[in-house]
Structures are given as structure tokens and as C-alpha cells.
Amino acid sequence: xxxxxxxxxxxxxxPLGDLTVNRLGFxxxxxxxxDVWGEPKDRAAMRKxxxxxxxxxxxxIDTADSYGPEVSEILIAEALYPYPKQLVIGTKGGLTRPSxxxxxxxxxxxxLRRAVDGSLKRLRLECIDLYQFHAPDxxxxxxxxxxxxxxxxxxxxxxHLGLSNVSxxxxxxxxxxxxxxxxxxEYNLQNRASDDVLAACEKAGIAFIPWFPLGAGSALRPAKVxxxxxxxxxxxxxxAIAWLLARSPVMLPIPGTSSIAHLEENAAAAALKLAPxxxxxxx
Numbered sequence: 001x002x003x004x005x006x007x008x009x010x011x012x013x014x015p016l017g018d019l020t021v022n023r024l025g026f027x028x029x030x031x032x033x034x035d036v037w038g039e040p041k042d043r044a045a046m047r048k049x050x051x052x053x054x055x056x057x058x059x060x061i062d063t064a065d066s067y068g069p070e071v072s073e074i075l076i077a078e079a080l081y082p083y084p085k086q087l088v089i090g091t092k093g094g095l096t097r098p099s100x101x102x103x104x105x106x107x108x109x110x111x112l113r114r115a116v117d118g119s120l121k122r123l124r125l126e127c128i129d130l131y132q133f134h135a136p137d138x139x140x141x142x143x144x145x146x147x148x149x150x151x152x153x154x155x156x157x158x159x160h161l162g163l164s165n166v167s168x169x170x171x172x173x174x175x176x177x178x179x180x181x182x183x184x185x186e187y188n189l190q191n192r193a194s195d196d197v198l199a200a201c202e203k204a205g206i207a208f209i210p211w212f213p214l215g216a217g218s219a220l221r222p223a224k225v226x227x228x229x230x231x232x233x234x235x236x237x238x239x240a241i242a243w244l245l246a247r248s249p250v251m252l253p254i255p256g257t258s259s260i261a262h263l264e265e266n267a268a269a270a271a272l273k274l275a276p277x278x279x280x281x282x283x
Contacts, residue, residue, distance in 0.1 A: 006057025011245055011270035014252055016060070016130055016207055017160040017181040021088050023245065024270045025060035025209070026053040026263075027256030032071045037100040039071055040258065047079035052260050054080060054087060056267040062184070062209065062254045064092035064134055065119050066103065073122040081124050090130035090182070090209075091119045092164055094137065094145065107137030107145035116152050132162035132184055133174075142170055143177060150178035164211075168200045175204070182252070184209040189219040189240050189282060202250050213253040214240050228278050234269075237262075241269035243282050 011023040031046040033039050040046045053061065061080075063072045073091060080087065093115030096104045112133075119128060133149060136142050152158050162182035163174055174180050183201050185194040187210035194210075201208040214220060220236035229239045237255070244253045255266045274282070 006055065007267045008057030008059075008270045014207055014250065015181075015205075016088060016090075017179070019088050019129060019160070021060035021252070022057050022270075023252055024058065024241070024267070025062055025252055025254040026050075026058035027211070027213075027254035028061055028063040028072045028076060029067050030256040030258045031075055032068045035100050036067050037097070038068065040075075043075065043078075046075050046258060049258060049260055049263060050076060050079035052263055054084065056263065057270075058267070059084075059086045060088045060090065060252065060254070062090045062092075062256075064095070064132075065115055065122075066092070066095040066097050066134065069097045070118070070122060073119055077122060077124045088129045089123060089125070090132060090162065091123065091128060092132040092134040092184075093119060094134035094164075103135075105135050105137035105139070107133070107135075107140040107142070109144060109148040112145060112148045113152065116149075116157055120157060127156055128158050130160045130162055130182060131158040132164045132182065135165040136170060142173060146174045146177050153178065162207075162209075166197065168196050171197065171200055171206075180206060182207040182209055184211055186210070186212050187244075188213050188215040189225065189243055190215045190222070191218075198248055198250075202248055206250065207252045208248060208250050209252045209254055210244055211254070213244055213255050224281055228274070228281055232272065232274075232278070234272055235265055237265060238269040238272050239274070239278075239282070241266060242272040242274050243279070245270070246274050246279060 008024045014023045160181040164184040219240045
């Protein structure tokens, strides 16, 4: 795969533990069927999207066992295995999908052990680069879930550990058990509820991976976003991604899409620099 002209490298790089990735990743949630459920209409087209994402320089791909469920991980292996050396795959476990519209927490040790083994098999890996606990389970002590993943890391099944959907307190609790290299919380121009978690990640040098970086479209609609986009000759999506990149040096946005046209549009955001007046207008 030719990396000579990858547009994503314009965003710079970020460490994930002892790994280094370009600071604009690819979220592989949208390559499944509608509602992140079942098979996509065209598997071959989704494999092409994944290959193009890597060619554009997205060398961090984020997925989860619950996307499909299982479909996203299987497609990643179909499209990209044997994996290029520069590619880092992050997956998640701890949410189950009993039906299309349900996402149920399951942080029990026995579930997480099965989940890690399942992801290893589907992704055709012996060790997962980044495994993120998808969401705290109110029915299971948080330390018990994190401790189980720490055991699996010591067993050689996981290289680095991350968290998702956590508070500052939970991040601190996890870090007392095991090193944490990333946190993935919802965050975008319209939803900054995790500002405190982002600040904690900055202070600790932990990557912050904003999910729903475009707010499922809500971050693209405000007039202020459209005005800045018009002034810069950019799209609203490019402005929303560029804002995230400018927000913090530890930010690792992962916009996802099932369309190569959108993939190109999002990748071009890596080179979009927002001047102080633009940032002030968006704040």
C-alpha cells in the first residue's frame, strides 16, 4: 500500500503506549448494517473503504465486538490481514447486543475473558494492540473488570489498555490498577461534557479518543460552524474535525463512514488549520 501521499499525516502523530499513530484515526462502526446491526449491504465495498482508509494514512482503526455484533472486526481482518506493520487496531469489549437497539453493559470477568478471546480470533491476532473496556458495568465493581483486563494483558493477549465512557474518578481508579494509554468518551463541538476527562488525559499524557466526533451530524448544523466553513472553503465536517485536532494535543478523532467520498472529505480535515479567530468563533 502506497503511503507516499497520505493526507492524514498532516495531522501529526500521537503515542499510544509504545506505539505511534497518525492523529486522525478511522472509526469502523459504520461499516456494518443499519443501526450498527448485522451485515452491510455490500461487504466488498466496506472492505474497499477500510483499504482506502489505511492508504489515506489512517493507521489507527477503532472497532468493538459489539459493532454488528462481530461484523466490524471480521471485515477488518478480511480487508487488511495480513496487517501492515504500521497499522494499530483498537477494539473494545464490555457491551453486548441482545437486539438491534440494545447495548447492555457486561463487565463480568468471565464475559471479558470470552470477549478478548473472541476479538483475537475474529481479528486473527495473537495480541490486541489496544483493548478498551467499553463501558463500566453498574452491576460489577469497576476494579474487578479492569483487573481482569490487566490479567489478560499480563497473559500476553493485550498490548495496551484503554477505557471508554468513564469519569475522571474511574480513570484514576483504573490507573491505580494498570497503565492506561487511552480514554474514549463522547466529545464534539456540541457536546463537551467530558472536558474534565480530556484535561485529566492531557495532564497524564493519555490519548483522548472522541466518539461521535461529528455528533452524528449535530456538530455540523450550527450557524457558527457553517460560517467558518464558508470562510475557509471547507465543509462543516472538516471544520468540526479540525476543531477537535486543535482542541488538544492528545486528541485522536476517529470519524467513521461507509463512503469513500466521505472518507476523502474527512481525511482532508487533517490539513485544515483553524486560526485563533476561527477557534474563538467556534467556542
